[in-house]
Amino acid sequence: MTQLAFDTAHLLAGSLVLVSFLLLYQDRLYALLKIYALHALVLSASVAWQAYAQNAPHLYATAAIAFAFKAIVVPIALRRIIERLGIHREIETVVGIGFNMLTGMGLVALSMVVMLKVTPEAAPLAREDLAFALAVVLLGLLMMTTRRNAVSQVVGFMSLENGLVLAATGARGMPLVVEISFAFSILIAFIVIGLFLFRIRERFDTVDVGVLHRFRGETR
Amino acid sequence: MTSLSFDAVPALLWTPLAGALLLALLPGDRLKALANVAVSLSTLLAALGLLIAPRPPAGTFVLIDDLNIVFIVLGSFVGFTTSVFSASYIAHEITVGRLAPAYVRFYHAMYQMLMFAMNLALVSNNIGLMWVAIELATLTTVVMVGLYRTHEALEAAWKYFILGSVGIGLALFGTILVYVAAEPVLGEGLPSMAWTSLIARVASFDPAMLNLAFVFLLLGYGTKVGLAPLHAWLPDAHAEGPTPISAVLSGLLLNVALYAVLRFKILLAGNGGAFAPGPLMVTMGLASAVFAVFMLYRRRDIKRMFAYSSIEHMGIITFAFGMGGPLANFAALLHMTMHSLAKSGIFFAVGHIAQVKGTQRIADIGGLTVTHPWLGWSLVVGVVAIAGLPPLGIFTSEFLVVSSTFARAPLLAVVLVFGLLVGLGALLLRLNTLAFGEPRGETHPREASYLPMLAHFGLVLGAGIYLPGPLVLWFRHVSGILG
Numbered sequence: 001m002t003q004l005a006f007d008t009a010h011l012l013a014g015s016l017v018l019v020s021f022l023l024l025y026q027d028r029l030y031a032l033l034k035i036y037a038l039h040a041l042v043l044s045a046s047v048a049w050q051a052y053a054q055n056a057p058h059l060y061a062t063a064a065i066a067f068a069f070k071a072i073v074v075p076i077a078l079r080r081i082i083e084r085l086g087i088h089r090e091i092e093t094v095v096g097i098g099f100n101m102l103t104g105m106g107l108v109a110l111s112m113v114v115m116l117k118v119t120p121e122a123a124p125l126a127r128e129d130l131a132f133a134l135a136v137v138l139l140g141l142l143m144m145t146t147r148r149n150a151v152s153q154v155v156g157f158m159s160l161e162n163g164l165v166l167a168a169t170g171a172r173g174m175p176l177v178v179e180i181s182f183a184f185s186i187l188i189a190f191i192v193i194g195l196f197l198f199r200i201r202e203r204f205d206t207v208d209v210g211v212l213h214r215f216r217g218e219t220r
Numbered sequence: 221m222t223s224l225s226f227d228a229v230p231a232l233l234w235t236p237l238a239g240a241l242l243l244a245l246l247p248g249d250r251l252k253a254l255a256n257v258a259v260s261l262s263t264l265l266a267a268l269g270l271l272i273a274p275r276p277p278a279g280t281f282v283l284i285d286d287l288n289i290v291f292i293v294l295g296s297f298v299g300f301t302t303s304v305f306s307a308s309y310i311a312h313e314i315t316v317g318r319l320a321p322a323y324v325r326f327y328h329a330m331y332q333m334l335m336f337a338m339n340l341a342l343v344s345n346n347i348g349l350m351w352v353a354i355e356l357a358t359l360t361t362v363v364m365v366g367l368y369r370t371h372e373a374l375e376a377a378w379k380y381f382i383l384g385s386v387g388i389g390l391a392l393f394g395t396i397l398v399y400v401a402a403e404p405v406l407g408e409g410l411p412s413m414a415w416t417s418l419i420a421r422v423a424s425f426d427p428a429m430l431n432l433a434f435v436f437l438l439l440g441y442g443t444k445v446g447l448a449p450l451h452a453w454l455p456d457a458h459a460e461g462p463t464p465i466s467a468v469l470s471g472l473l474l475n476v477a478l479y480a481v482l483r484f485k486i487l488l489a490g491n492g493g494a495f496a497p498g499p500l501m502v503t504m505g506l507a508s509a510v511f512a513v514f515m516l517y518r519r520r521d522i523k524r525m526f527a528y529s530s531i532e533h534m535g536i537i538t539f540a541f542g543m544g545g546p547l548a549n550f551a552a553l554l555h556m557t558m559h560s561l562a563k564s565g566i567f568f569a570v571g572h573i574a575q576v577k578g579t580q581r582i583a584d585i586g587g588l589t590v591t592h593p594w595l596g597w598s599l600v601v602g603v604v605a606i607a608g609l610p611p612l613g614i615f616t617s618e619f620l621v622v623s624s625t626f627a628r629a630p631l632l633a634v635v636l637v638f639g640l641l642v643g644l645g646a647l648l649l650r651l652n653t654l655a656f657g658e659p660r661g662e663t664h665p666r667e668a669s670y671l672p673m674l675a676h677f678g679l680v681l682g683a684g685i686y687l688p689g690p691l692v693l694w695f696r697h698v699s700g701i702l703g
Contacts, residue, residue: 118428119400126400137393141386153382160389167396173408174399175348 005053009125012046013132016166017108020139023159024104025097028090029082029151033075036155040070043162050169053125059169066165070158078151094146107138129170136163228273229282231266232292232339235259240332244325249314252328253307259332260296260303263339267296278416283345286698291479292342294557298471298564299335301672305568306331306464308669312575313462323367327462334360334468338476346413347395350480354391354444357473358384365461376456383453387443391480394436398487401429418487427493434497437484438504444477446531447538448508458527459580463571466523470530471564475556478534482541482702489703501542506632508535510639516646521580522570525650526563529606532643533559539636540621541702543628549699551620554687558613558680559606565676566602569595572668577661586653586660594670596655601677603655607647608640613683 019039026032044066051059093100115131140160144153168174239259246252270292275284310327313319319327334357341353362384366377402412405424411417422430443450458466481501488497512532519525537559540552573588573595574580588596605612618640625633 114432118432119426130397130400134393137389140389144382144386150378157382157385157389160386164389164392164396167393171396171400172403174396175410175413 005049006125009046009049009053010128012042012049013129013166013170015042016046016162017132017135017139020136020143020159020163021101021104023155024100024139024143026091027093027097029149030079032091032152032155033078033082036158037071037075039159039162040066040074043165044071046166047169050129054172056173062165062169066162070162074158078154082151091147091149091152094148100142100146104139104142107142108135111135111138123172126170126172130167133163133167133170136160136166139163227276228266228269229276229284229343231269232263232296232343233336235263235266236332236336236339239263240329240336243332244329246325249311249321249324252324253310256328256331257300257303257307260300260335263335264296264300267293278345278414280410280414281346281349282343283415284343285701286694287482287701288342288479290553290557290694290698291475292339294560295338295342295472295475296335298560299338299468301675302464302467302471302564302568303331305467305571305669305672306462308667309462309464309571309575312666318368327364327367330360330364331464331468334364334473338472341476342479345415346410347398347415347418348413350483351388351392351395354441354477354480355388357476358388358444361457361461361465361469361473364465365457367462367465368460370460372456373460376453376460380453380457383443383450387440387450389440390436390443391440394433394440394484397429397433397436398484401425401433415483415487419490422487422490423492425491427491427495430488430491430494434484434488434494435500438481438497438500441477441480441484442504442538445474445481445538446508446534447504448511448531448535451508451512451531454531455524455527458530459521459524463523463567463574466527467564467567467571470527470567471560474530474534475560478537478541478556481538485541486702498542498544501538502632503542505535505537505539505542506635506639508532509539510535510635510642513639513643513646516643517649519650520582522574522582522585522654523567523580525582526566526570526606529643529647530559530563532639533563533606536618536621536636536640540624543625544703545624545628546696546699547620547624549702550695551617551624553695553698554683555614555617555621558617558683561676562602562605562612562614562680565673565680566599566606568673568676569598569602572666573599576664576666576668578664579661582650582654584661587657588655588659591659591663595668598670598673598677600651600655601681602673603647603651605677605680607644609644611681611684613680616684616687 016039019035019042022035023032023039026035044063047059047066048063051057051063111134112131115134116127119127119130137160140156140163143156143159147153147156236259239255242259243252243255246255270284270289276282310319310324314324337353337357337360341350341357344350344353362377362381365380366373398418399412402418402421402425404426405421406412406417439450446454458469485497485501488494509532512528512535515528516525516532519528533555537552537556540548540555573585573592576592576595577585579585588599590596605614608614608618622633622637625636
């Protein structure tokens with residue numbers, strides 16, 4: 001593999017981590033969705049580059065799905081949901097932004113240390129990709145745990161999935177079967193989520209998950 | 221033998237899948253419930269067929285061996301009895317108006333989808349396919365937990381969905397790492413994801429990568445087993461969903477996730493350089509068991525209480541599998557079987573009890589042996605079984621777990637016995653108010669189906685008194701595989 005191919009892959013995967021950080025400090029829903037679209041865009045560019053660099057044409061399909069579905073359809077659909085339901089546009093966070101960012105940095109450092117240490121024998125491309133992918137996954141987890149709003153939890157989950165796609169494409173020649181079914185399961189997951197948002201709306205005027213906690217079975 | 225040589229695997233997969241389609245189209249609530257039972261029975265027959273039919277050689281995607289047959293037969297059996305229970309349970313829910321017809325259709329179709337997903341996860345020879353199947357199983361149960369659309373049900377489903385997805389995400393990362401570890405040895409493509417080829421060549425994989433992968437896999441699939449600290453979805457999902465789903469979750473889905481963990485444990489054990497996965501499982505299992513028994517004391521909701529008891533028992537099973545060795549593995553397998561049967565039996569009883577009482581609050585239920593002798597005494601038998609008292613089957617398996625631990629790690633055994641005793645106290649305390657004393661709370665008349673419940677408890681009792689020789693041989697053999 002040429003140095004250029006490696007550097008570009010590195011750049012794109014690194015950008016994905018950077019965009020994950022951008023997601024982490026958004027405090028308004030519309031902005032969050034726009035950044036998520038950017039996240040998906042970077043992912044699809046990264047996957048497309050991997051397809052080119054590894055000479056694995058089937059990965060272009062994954063890139064196309066990431067682009068069409070995650071960068072365009074999902075953000076628009078979520079935007080519609082927010083508009084139609086009249087959800088509050090500001091996001092409540094459990095902890096402050098500063099603490100969030102610091103924790104995020106710690107997680108990225110952790111994933112670098114862990115992955116680079118255990119994978120000295122793997123191909124350099126796969127190795128760096130896995131490290132970045134783990135960072136994106138952990139940042140997605142962080143976002144899911146520090147947001148109260150259902151929509152932003154969903155966005156956190158989807159950014160986590162993006163990290164997983166990055167990891168799967170970084171692993172050379174991982175069979176296509178898995179990727180396609182993977183894309184499908186994201187689709188299904190999304191339908192389920194959509195279903196839930198509507199169901200939650202039927203009962204309450206909010207999708208703020210914090211409000212739901214009032215109804216916990218134990219406090220009846 | 222040729223007359224017997226039908227291929228059971230396609231039947232095992234296509235029957236529930238076709239059943240799901242059929243149930244989505246069939247009219248009439250009664251007909252749907254009956255068709256559900258019929259489809260589940262055919263699946264059970266296909267599963268039993270695995271025992272007698274000659275085994276197909278391991279293919280690219282399908283693998284049948286002694287280990288997964290145990291899970292498949294147990295799973296299909298619980299699936300069938302639950303469908304019988306579900307028929308009378310759902311009929312009552314329709315009568316009282318808790319479920320609209322559209323949801324009944326949805327429920328039955330999803331029930332069979334769940335059976336399909338679980339069988340697929342169990343027979344798959346491909347770590348990626350197994351992951352997809354477990355994800356499918358998660359999604360179907362999420363929508364079923366939210367079926368009643370009450371505040372509590374929605375919150376439970378949402379929590380389950382979020383935690384389940386996190387778990388499934390971590391498991392996928394672990395799966396990818398296993399592939400990355402295998403790829404330099406086995407080459408690109410499907411062989412690097414097939415159990416059979418992975419096991420054959422695992423000795424030459426990079427051990428550090430396998431270690432990391434196992435941590436992710438244990439955390440990921442462990443979430444679905446209900447191991448602390450990622451168990452938070454389990455009590456809510458059990459308490460707020462329809463009771464047949466609670467029975468299937470405890471009796472089936474937790475086992476399937478555990479099966480995934482066990483497969484990877486076998487994989488790691490084959491690599492000399494990788495760490496021993498046992499201690500990790502021992503720690504998580506013991507922590508879950510001890511944590512759950514203390515949580516048993518303050519429960520006010522009857523289904524939630526038995527959900528915590530499921531966490532306890534899954535903890536004990538994971539602990540025993542983590543200890544490893546022929547005796548502990550044997551005990552764990554037996555305990556898993558007994559727990560599946562006893563716990564789903566208890567949920568059958570509890571489902572009917574909640575319906576006759578119109579509530580799940582423990583404070584509003586009392587004196588059941590007086591007002592409803594069949595249900596009351598079944599609950600007594602079930603709780604005595606699950607608490608691990610003789611002569612029922614769980615006593616045998618818990619005794620084996622404890623005695624094998626005493627021989628090798630006495631300190632851990634002390635902790636375990638302490639946990640078991642605390643749990644026993646909590647269960648008997650609650651049982652006393654639930655089953656005996658003055659009848660409390662209002663009572664609604666209803667017809668119950670006792671057969672599934674009695675069948676389960678009968679089997680647990682039978683196993684406590686006498687374990688058939690072939691079963692013992694089979695479990696011994698599987699324990700050997702597990703190492």
